[in-house]
Amino acid sequence: MKVTLEVNGAPRTVECSPWKRLLDVLREDLRLTGTKEGCGEGECGACTVVLDGEAVNSCLVAIGQCDTRRVTTVEGLARGEALHAVQRALVACGGAQCGICTPGIAVCAANVVERGLIGDTDDATARARVRELLAGNICRCTGYQLIVDAVIAAAREIEGGAARQAEQRIDPV
Amino acid sequence: MERPRPPVSPVGASVPRVDGVAKVTGRALYLDDLDAASAWHGATVRSQVAHGVLEAIELDPAFDWSAVVVVTAADIWGKNAIVLIEDDQPALVPIGGRVMHRDEALALVAAPTRALAFAAARAVRPRIAPLPAVFDVDEALTGAERLYGATNVFKQFLIRKGHATDAELDAAFAGAAQVIEGTYTTSPQEQMYIEPQAMMADWRDGRCHIVGSMQCPFYVHKAMKALLACGPDGVVITQAVTGGGFGGKEEYPSMIAAHAALLSHKAARAVKIVYDRDEDIAATTKRHPSRTRHRLAVAASGELLAIDIDVVMDGGAYLTLSPVVLSRGVLHAAGPYRCPIVRVRGRVVATNHPPHGAFRGFGAPQTTFAYERQMQKLARRRGEDPLALRKRLALRPGDTTATGQLLQFSVGTDEVIAAIEATAGAPPVRDGVNAQGAPVRRGRGVCFYFHGAGFTGSGEQHLAGRAAVAVASGGFEVRSSSSDMGQGSITIFTQLAAAALGVDPAHVTVIDPSTSRVPDSGPTVASRTAMVVGGLVERAARAVRKKLEAWAAEQNLTGSLVEIARAHAAATQAELVETATYEPPPGIHWDDATYTGSAYPVYGWAACLVDVEVDLDSYEVAITRCVQAVDVGKALNPAIVRGQIEGGTLQALGWAVLENVVYKEGKVANANMTNCIVPTFADAPELETILVEVPYPFGPSGAKGVGEIPMDGPAAAVANAVEDALGCAFDALPISPEAVAQARPRWEVS
Numbered sequence: 001m002k003v004t005l006e007v008n009g010a011p012r013t014v015e016c017s018p019w020k021r022l023l024d025v026l027r028e029d030l031r032l033t034g035t036k037e038g039c040g041e042g043e044c045g046a047c048t049v050v051l052d053g054e055a056v057n058s059c060l061v062a063i064g065q066c067d068t069r070r071v072t073t074v075e076g077l078a079r080g081e082a083l084h085a086v087q088r089a090l091v092a093c094g095g096a097q098c099g100i101c102t103p104g105i106a107v108c109a110a111n112v113v114e115r116g117l118i119g120d121t122d123d124a125t126a127r128a129r130v131r132e133l134l135a136g137n138i139c140r141c142t143g144y145q146l147i148v149d150a151v152i153a154a155a156r157e158i159e160g161g162a163a164r165q166a167e168q169r170i171d172p173v
Numbered sequence: 174m175e176r177p178r179p180p181v182s183p184v185g186a187s188v189p190r191v192d193g194v195a196k197v198t199g200r201a202l203y204l205d206d207l208d209a210a211s212a213w214h215g216a217t218v219r220s221q222v223a224h225g226v227l228e229a230i231e232l233d234p235a236f237d238w239s240a241v242v243v244v245t246a247a248d249i250w251g252k253n254a255i256v257l258i259e260d261d262q263p264a265l266v267p268i269g270g271r272v273m274h275r276d277e278a279l280a281l282v283a284a285p286t287r288a289l290a291f292a293a294a295r296a297v298r299p300r301i302a303p304l305p306a307v308f309d310v311d312e313a314l315t316g317a318e319r320l321y322g323a324t325n326v327f328k329q330f331l332i333r334k335g336h337a338t339d340a341e342l343d344a345a346f347a348g349a350a351q352v353i354e355g356t357y358t359t360s361p362q363e364q365m366y367i368e369p370q371a372m373m374a375d376w377r378d379g380r381c382h383i384v385g386s387m388q389c390p391f392y393v394h395k396a397m398k399a400l401l402a403c404g405p406d407g408v409v410i411t412q413a414v415t416g417g418g419f420g421g422k423e424e425y426p427s428m429i430a431a432h433a434a435l436l437s438h439k440a441a442r443a444v445k446i447v448y449d450r451d452e453d454i455a456a457t458t459k460r461h462p463s464r465t466r467h468r469l470a471v472a473a474s475g476e477l478l479a480i481d482i483d484v485v486m487d488g489g490a491y492l493t494l495s496p497v498v499l500s501r502g503v504l505h506a507a508g509p510y511r512c513p514i515v516r517v518r519g520r521v522v523a524t525n526h527p528p529h530g531a532f533r534g535f536g537a538p539q540t541t542f543a544y545e546r547q548m549q550k551l552a553r554r555r556g557e558d559p560l561a562l563r564k565r566l567a568l569r570p571g572d573t574t575a576t577g578q579l580l581q582f583s584v585g586t587d588e589v590i591a592a593i594e595a596t597a598g599a600p601p602v603r604d605g606v607n608a609q610g611a612p613v614r615r616g617r618g619v620c621f622y623f624h625g626a627g628f629t630g631s632g633e634q635h636l637a638g639r640a641a642v643a644v645a646s647g648g649f650e651v652r653s654s655s656s657d658m659g660q661g662s663i664t665i666f667t668q669l670a671a672a673a674l675g676v677d678p679a680h681v682t683v684i685d686p687s688t689s690r691v692p693d694s695g696p697t698v699a700s701r702t703a704m705v706v707g708g709l710v711e712r713a714a715r716a717v718r719k720k721l722e723a724w725a726a727e728q729n730l731t732g733s734l735v736e737i738a739r740a741h742a743a744a745t746q747a748e749l750v751e752t753a754t755y756e757p758p759p760g761i762h763w764d765d766a767t768y769t770g771s772a773y774p775v776y777g778w779a780a781c782l783v784d785v786e787v788d789l790d791s792y793e794v795a796i797t798r799c800v801q802a803v804d805v806g807k808a809l810n811p812a813i814v815r816g817q818i819e820g821g822t823l824q825a826l827g828w829a830v831l832e833n834v835v836y837k838e839g840k841v842a843n844a845n846m847t848n849c850i851v852p853t854f855a856d857a858p859e860l861e862t863i864l865v866e867v868p869y870p871f872g873p874s875g876a877k878g879v880g881e882i883p884m885d886g887p888a889a890a891v892a893n894a895v896e897d898a899l900g901c902a903f904d905a906l907p908i909s910p911e912a913v914a915q916a917r918p919r920w921e922v923s
Contacts, residue, residue: 034200043847098417
């Protein structure tokens with residue numbers, strides 16, 4: 001089967017079985033090896049990608065379901081050498097240790113903060129929300145604490161920045 | 174050249190990980206990411222019988238074998254063993270040999286695709302004549318089936334302090350005002366690194382090149398030299414970026430390396446073996462399940478009179494590292510408490526479970542669970558505040574441990590306990606409702622514990638680890654066999670070398686461990702990497718600096734050390750490299766025959782506070798608060814140290830309430846991440862971490878081991894908190910909803 005999809009903003013066409021996992025297409029056909037396989041059954045989240053705006057486990061998605069759809073992988077988060085706010089915060093806070101879960105967490109967290117899902121909430125609420133929204137991504141190294149710190153920092157930066165831009169549009173000083 | 178200003182020392186600063194950007198961008202290449210278009214994929218044929226004799230290996234005639242390579246024990250030209258402490262575990266069971274567990278490797282296949290390799294593995298039919306299997310340690314100790322030697326005991330230890338005969342110990346118990354007695358069991362625990370085990374082998378220029386996910390390149394090197402019957406240059410082992418280890422990639426990688434090497438040799442091409450998660454959980458090592466009987470004799474004054482402990486661990490089918498795990502278990506079993514008379518007996522026993530092995534804490538979490546439950550029971554019995562009791566009985570400088578080691582320095586007892594006292598606040602209100610409206614019972618638990626840093630006894634002296642610093646590629650290069658599996662050692666080494674050289678960390682590179690390019694620094698285990706190997710890096714860097722400064726003085730050169738190094742490299746042909754070799758700190762004496770003396774050069778000390786909320790409808794234990802205060806000597810990189818402590822803490826909390834590997838007739842019944850669960854973001858409480866620094870005079874900048882200690886204590890703190898909440902004892906891990914439900918008749922009525 002021939003499948004055409006948009007990966008990290010670029011159109012890509014692959015010819016393969018419709019049953020081939022999106023994870024394998026990314027890693028093998030497109031050589032995008034940032035997306036990792038940790039369990040192959042949708043439990044660990046290491047293979048998380050964003051499919052049409054929703055974070056999904058790419059080990060549970062067949063490529064046959066992906067025709068004409070948009071996929072963002074970890075390789076699509078940075079703009080050249082300019083890291084995404086979530087990536088910068090993960091480095092700054094020490095939220096990546098062994099790093100194997102990190103691409104999945106970065107992709108999921110970027111989706112969360114870009115959609116403004118943390119919101120303008122107090123820290124305790126924001127932390128609880130991050131824990132719930134990222135509960136599909138398992139990290140065995142960090143105890144999650146420093147990752148939560150990083151996602152909150154990125155959310156504050158992005159959502160704060162968006163709020164400032166909105167204010168500026170409404171009420172230019 | 175301009176007179177340089179010395180840069181600010183990076184030691185003690187939370188400098189970002191040097192591999193951070195590569196990891197957050199997905200550019201870091203783990204074994205399965207390496208581009209090896211021509212590599213074939215390997216798969217393993219496993220026994221599926223727990224105990225028996227391998228009579229034949231047959232190939233399904235209906236399967237197309239034309240594009241598949243099959244390897245059996247008959248293909249091994251060297252020693253058919255995974256050489257470690259002993260040589261009892263074969264790489265592949267030979268025809269006529271004994272199958273010792275359900276997931277033992279019998280044959281290997283390689284094929285151009287992974288799917289074909291797995292299909293081929295299913296088409297290999299071993300014929301095994303079954304023998305009675307043994308899964309229970311008591312049955313192994315008393316039954317007729319012989320799995321190892323004459324007794325099925327892999328190793329036993331006896332520690333005696335303050336008494337020569339059992340009669341003296343009995344007399345101490347007879348004279349006690351109170352005796353606290355309990356039996357404590359702990360479950361097997363899966364490391365659950367998120368990157369499954371992975372290895373690739375390729376034969377080039379007559380040498381076998383093995384690259385993979387591993388903690389200890391020279392362990393693999395040693396095993397491969399025997400298996401492949403070659404000299405040290407006949408095989409090169411290189412660590413790829415490693416996605417977590419926690420002990421699980423300490424000894425098992427030698428097995429996969431052996432399999433990849435054999436397949437690659439026969440297939441005459443590179444062969445990659447990447448385990449599926451179910452295979453990884455089923456076949457690789459786990460934390461030893463244990464049973465500890467613990468008796469405390471206490472005087473009317475509340476002082477400890479005697480401690481008597483009997484530890485039994487299930488070693489599984491082969492010896493692997495079990496003697497060392499047991500050693501650490503018994504050496505920590507009496508706990509960090511003052512007591513004149515101690516007896517600790519320990520045995521690790523052969524069964525037909527897959528071999529148990531290294532996992533963070535390495536025997537200490539099992540015995541820590543027992544002694545900290547005992548201290549809790551003593552506090553309850555005496556009506557004494559649990560933390561005050563620990564403070565009253567804890568070891569301090571001038572006291573001796575169970576092995577008679579006189580503690581002289583870096584004993585953080587008072588500091589870690591004070592930190593918990595200062596942050597504890599009021600205990601939770603016992604009865605209430607949770608966010609879902611269910612009735613809950615709340616409780617608080619504490620624990621106090623220690624962990625010996627580095628190898629036991631004279632281990633470091635025997636090993637004589639080395640690390641080197643060289644002038645290379647326009648800067649400085651650190652060469653050691655310590656592997657970074659996420660714990661941050663390459664960043665710590667960069668900081669230590671940069672500080673010793675007086676240069677910016679940007680001028681320091683830690684090269685990937687490869688046995689052809691780095692000296693043997695010893696394995697990456699035992700909370701020894703920063704403390705021991707970091708110390709070697711610091712010394713080697715100082716030696717390089719001294720050489721360069723002397724050379725610059727001769728040449729009348731001024732300038733930064735980087736400029737001097739570049740000038741030196743341009744002016745001389747020889748590479749400037751300095752290697753440091755381990756030297757024991759003074760006053761370390763250990764007697765292996767009597768198990769007395771300095772068991773460890775220094776200890777980490779920690780105290781932990783846990784609040785729990787037990788849901789009285791669902792029986793779930795929610796950990797609502799967890800504070801750990803850990804004496805680390807010196808936090809070389811506070812963010813990295815915090816990450817280590819928090820990661821270890823959550824593994825311990827998971828072990829306490831939800832992690833469990835379930836065996837049924839020797840087979841892991843829950844070999845997948847759906848059923849073999851570990852804590853998620855939503856399960857984890859906010860972790861409060863307090864770094865305490867009581868410097869170790871012989872560690873780099875005062876640092877001592879931190880990797881394992883956070884794993885040892887929290888499970889006991891959780892059990893103590895659940896006991897506080899429900900008023901009844903929980904002496905077995907995990908404290909699952911099923912365990913809470915079963916205890917219902919024993920719950921204290923509010």
